[in-house]
Amino acid sequence: MSLSGSSLPSSSVDPWTPFLEAILDGMVAAGQTCGVAFTREAIVPQLSLDEGVEGEVAFPCHRVAAAAKRSALELATALAAAFPPSPLLRSVSAKGAYVNVRVDPESLTRSTLELVLSRGNRYGHGEPAGPPVAVEHTSANPTGPFHIGRVRNGIIGDTLARVLRASGTPVTTQYYVDDMGRQAAMVTWIWSKPRESWPEPIRKAVEGEEAPEEKPDRHWGRPYPAVSAYLKEHEDAREEVSLLVQQIESGEVPQEHRKLAESILKGMLESLARLKITFDEFVWESELVRDGSVNRVFERLRACPHAIQETNGAWAIDASSYGLPKESTHLVFQRGDGTSLYIARDVAYHLAKFARFARVLDVLGQDHQLHARCLNALLEEIGESRRPEFVIYQDITVPEGGRMSTRGGSAVWLDHLLAEAVDRARAEVLARREDLADSDVDRIAEAVATGAVRYHIVRAAPDKPVVFRWEDALSFEGRSGPFLQYSFARASGVLRKGEALQPPYPFDAARLSHPDEATLIRIISRFPRTVAYAARTGHVHAVAGYAHELADQFNRFYHAVPVLRSTEERSSRIALVAAMRQTLGNALDLLGISPLEAM
RNA sequence: GGGCGCGUAGCCUAGUCUGGAUAGGGCACCGGGUUCCUAACCCGGCGGUCGAGGGUUCAAAUCCCUCCGCGCCCGCCA
Numbered sequence: 001m002s003l004s005g006s007s008l009p010s011s012s013v014d015p016w017t018p019f020l021e022a023i024l025d026g027m028v029a030a031g032q033t034c035g036v037a038f039t040r041e042a043i044v045p046q047l048s049l050d051e052g053v054e055g056e057v058a059f060p061c062h063r064v065a066a067a068a069k070r071s072a073l074e075l076a077t078a079l080a081a082a083f084p085p086s087p088l089l090r091s092v093s094a095k096g097a098y099v100n101v102r103v104d105p106e107s108l109t110r111s112t113l114e115l116v117l118s119r120g121n122r123y124g125h126g127e128p129a130g131p132p133v134a135v136e137h138t139s140a141n142p143t144g145p146f147h148i149g150r151v152r153n154g155i156i157g158d159t160l161a162r163v164l165r166a167s168g169t170p171v172t173t174q175y176y177v178d179d180m181g182r183q184a185a186m187v188t189w190i191w192s193k194p195r196e197s198w199p200e201p202i203r204k205a206v207e208g209e210e211a212p213e214e215k216p217d218r219h220w221g222r223p224y225p226a227v228s229a230y231l232k233e234h235e236d237a238r239e240e241v242s243l244l245v246q247q248i249e250s251g252e253v254p255q256e257h258r259k260l261a262e263s264i265l266k267g268m269l270e271s272l273a274r275l276k277i278t279f280d281e282f283v284w285e286s287e288l289v290r291d292g293s294v295n296r297v298f299e300r301l302r303a304c305p306h307a308i309q310e311t312n313g314a315w316a317i318d319a320s321s322y323g324l325p326k327e328s329t330h331l332v333f334q335r336g337d338g339t340s341l342y343i344a345r346d347v348a349y350h351l352a353k354f355a356r357f358a359r360v361l362d363v364l365g366q367d368h369q370l371h372a373r374c375l376n377a378l379l380e381e382i383g384e385s386r387r388p389e390f391v392i393y394q395d396i397t398v399p400e401g402g403r404m405s406t407r408g409g410s411a412v413w414l415d416h417l418l419a420e421a422v423d424r425a426r427a428e429v430l431a432r433r434e435d436l437a438d439s440d441v442d443r444i445a446e447a448v449a450t451g452a453v454r455y456h457i458v459r460a461a462p463d464k465p466v467v468f469r470w471e472d473a474l475s476f477e478g479r480s481g482p483f484l485q486y487s488f489a490r491a492s493g494v495l496r497k498g499e500a501l502q503p504p505y506p507f508d509a510a511r512l513s514h515p516d517e518a519t520l521i522r523i524i525s526r527f528p529r530t531v532a533y534a535a536r537t538g539h540v541h542a543v544a545g546y547a548h549e550l551a552d553q554f555n556r557f558y559h560a561v562p563v564l565r566s567t568e569e570r571s572s573r574i575a576l577v578a579a580m581r582q583t584l585g586n587a588l589d590l591l592g593i594s595p596l597e598a599m
Numbered sequence: 600g601g602g603c604g605c606g607u608a609g610c611c612u613a614g615u616c617u618g619g620a621u622a623g624g625g626c627a628c629c630g631g632g633u634u635c636c637u638a639a640c641c642c643g644g645c646g647g648u649c650g651a652g653g654g655u656u657c658a659a660a661u662c663c664c665u666c667c668g669c670g671c672c673c674g675c676c677a
Contacts, residue, residue, distance in 0.1 A: 003617095045617060046617095046619095048619075048620095058619090058620080060619050060620080060658095062619070062657060062658070063619095065657095066657075072657080095620080096620060097619085097620080097657090097658095098619085098620065141677065178677070181676070181677055182676055182677075183676075183677060310675080312675085314675050315675095316675085324602085324673095325601055325602045325603090325672085325673060326601065326602090326673090327600095327601070327602090327672095327673045328602090328672090328673055332674090332675050333675095334675080335675045336675060337675085339675090341674095341675065341676085341677090342676075342677050343677095346677095365671090366603075366604065366670085366671055366672080367671055367672060367677095368672090368677080369602090369603060369604085369671080369672070370602075370603080370671095370672050370673065371672090371677080373602090373603090392603090392604080394604065394605070394670075394671080395670075395671070397670075401669095401670090402670085403670085403671080428639065429639095432637080432638095432639080433637090448639085459612080459625095460611090460612075461612085461613085463604060463605070464604095464605070464612080465604085465605065465669085465670060465671090466611095467611090469611090471626095472610095472611075472626085475625095475626080476639050477625090477626085477639055477640090478624090478625045478626060478639095479611090479612080479624070479625045479626085480625090480639085482639055483639065483640090485639085486637080486639050486640075487639095487640090489637070489639095490636085490637060490640085493636070493637060494636050494637095497636060498636080537616070539616095541612095541613085542613090545612090545613060545623095545624080548624075548625085549623090549624080552624085555640055555641065556640095556641070556642095558636080558640080558641085559632095559640075559641045559642080560641085560642095562635080562636070563636060564636045565635075565636070577636095598637080599637080599639075
């Protein structure tokens, strides 16, 4: 890994900073001796950390050598020889064209453990900085329960918000509730009719499946797929829905409409809450219509040079000069009947966000990518210079091929997945522990199940398509959420039995010299850098990978090195376990996975 | 057809933004480990030259071009 910018983080948040300072000072001094001038700013991005053959920090000399018209091998040797000694660095050597620096392990151990133990649950976090950022994610239409494909948005978005907050950025998360569009209107349309008068296919699709006391999203959303299919075939019904859309948008809103949307949303949010996904704010699309924002957007767009009106009264922007695909240069923003299209409302929504936030982040599925570009085109058209930043993720597909589809019957419901995961987790807990109270079994099973599901989704890079397989999603071993929880529980067990759940943790860095200890400390020391990287790039899956690496090395250490049974190393090792537990706990928090003291 | 994304061992995946020294993990498979702090664990082994081809470079999984495969989008739906 290389560093993100040309400057170093504050030493109050990153244990590596003093060592990197020492390396930079040494490099500059050695450069002067050898007749090559380079600045710290030039060196920083070239340093490669935690890599290399025989050093923790390596500096490849090819570039400077080429600039100085010298041999890279010769220069590496000369630089290493001229490198002034530092108490923080154990050795500096040349190998090939590389200068390899090993930091003093005791100093790094001290620097790391002190920082972790003093910062506690702030370890890994940056210093508060930067302007306020809005993160919009999930924003699923309130038409029925979540399937796992939709939840990927929320898991990525919520993790991104957590990571950004940890990096120091003030974040507000928003769920954009689309209660104005056709989709939501379809739900109201069917429920506004007496059940007896529902078209046959819709009634049939719903009948016999309902459970008493089912969640509101399940209940009220049940007819939606059938309605959607029905409308494709029935022009008259489509017209009824169009009429309803007009009524809703003009404010003659049947009270029922908002209540239905709220009710379904409530059920949806209940499921998300189990995954620890919550929101700071909900922005109801109907409010943007009611407060005139959408109308103001209409006025601004109609006044634009590329605005055109169709013969039936619809308005569009000719966006052919914006580099969009040829087929989507005709951007209709207002229907012939005067109602708004999603893109017009989305412009209004983004203007509202720009008014409050310096940066606007939208988490979007790849199917919305073209829409995102069209949105940018309209923002440009009305003279808005700011742009949202899009975090695009790929779909979750099913093994048979294709996206998860509610209508096609290929959707895997989040609630179903969680129920299955809880069942399996409970069986695992019961197989291992006979001493637990029922309430503890329930609590652990819920944590394991939700941790497994959340980790399974967040571990993949957003731009990687994910094929949903039950056996993978329900895996509790290897690279999984439960493995992280298990490792945390193990560390907790050690501290509990050592009666060391509270600080202070006195330690002697010289006593932590076992190779598995050194490796563990290196990984712990990398956490702040990892969080900063994830926040900067939006690669939140880097945190998932990091947490696994940390837990993995902890287990290796656990097997190789006795803690409570050791004598002169005991307190130092307890301190190391406490630091690892703190770091893993902080990582779990960023991932939205519940830590477990025991399992 | 056009646009966008993806393509790393039998399967899944990190690394690609910012090119650097033997491409990290996990699953599966084979062989070991529990009188000892939780075996949802650990140790060892097997297996990849990074879709194909060209180019740039001292150096390419990483940058550029072409091609192939897969996915998504191309609505007065969202």
